[in-house]
Amino acid sequence: MSRFWSPVVHGLSPYVPGEQPKLDNLIKLNTNENPYPPSPHVPVAIAAAADRLRLYPDPGATSLRETIAAYYDVAADQVFVGNGSDEVLAHAFQGLLKHDAPLLFPDITYSFFPVWSQLYGIRHETIPLDAAMRVEIADYRRPCGAIILPNPNAPTGIALPREAIAQLVTEHPDQLVVIDEAYVDFGAESAVPLVAHHDNLLVVQTLSKSRALAGLRVGFAIGQRPLIEALERVKDSFNSYPLGGLAIAGAVAAIKDDAWFAETRARIMASREKLARGLTALGFEVLPSAANFVFARHPRHSGADLAARLRRHGVIVRHFAKPRIADFLRITVGTEEQCERLIEMAASLI
């Protein structure tokens, strides 16, 4: 607290990111990072771009937008890029999701959504997940200003099929629907092909997870031109150069290396299935995940207690002390060895 704070700062409850521990020997399964390195082309491209550090980067990050556009078969001016998808989402909250009617999102979802709502003074209502922790599209049939959903949802990992997203955008022709696809590459269907047919759909993705570039901070949105223009207007009223030249070069190289992408995501999905089977065999209830993490609870152990005991044994997972999910652990899919270690450790603790 300080007398220099503006009233808005007094009222904030900032997002708390997962722990980034200083100790090296911990098995870190708490922030959904990729356990494998990015494409080997990424450091080469970054080293080459270092020659141009004297200059400001391209404010429009044209090469990156063109690379993403070619990958998704959309026009480059339908792509917006930012400093992590968190920044892209924040701009969407400010520029597209603030209306008189409330913004809708699930009661259990990405915990940054209420934080941005508070920061930008956006009235919102949460829609409960059903008893199986699924998003029910029918529950969103109510007056609203806009809707935002992660797909797969976080932290449940449960995905909706593309058809359900199509139904949602069709049922709300006058409201914007933002789909946060941070984890889509691990087995869900992207809504990007729907963008051509729906002017009320914005899809947001990140290179932090499936492209293993959490440290580079690159995210993007795909939507029809007026939506992208809104994001550009916010960006150019905030920071014209959100992506440095190194980030642009590294991101382009990552997206172009399809073979690396395919191999590492396939490994992660195979490990996820093995991890889910192992936890189930130990008596855990594991929600069906299409992400690079599983959300699991044990009928005889509290989530907080299990997380604390795993931590003492050198394994960090994420626990949310929140209604409905306090008994769950969110466990990032690590390498094959890390997953085996987690199973051994859990077996010894339950």
Ligand SMILES: Cc1ncc(COP(=O)(O)O)c(C=O)c1O
């Ligand atoms: C659902 C969801 N959306 C967006 C993000 C933000 O990702 P980034 O800012 O690294 O692109 C995360 C990060 O964990 C997430 O879980």
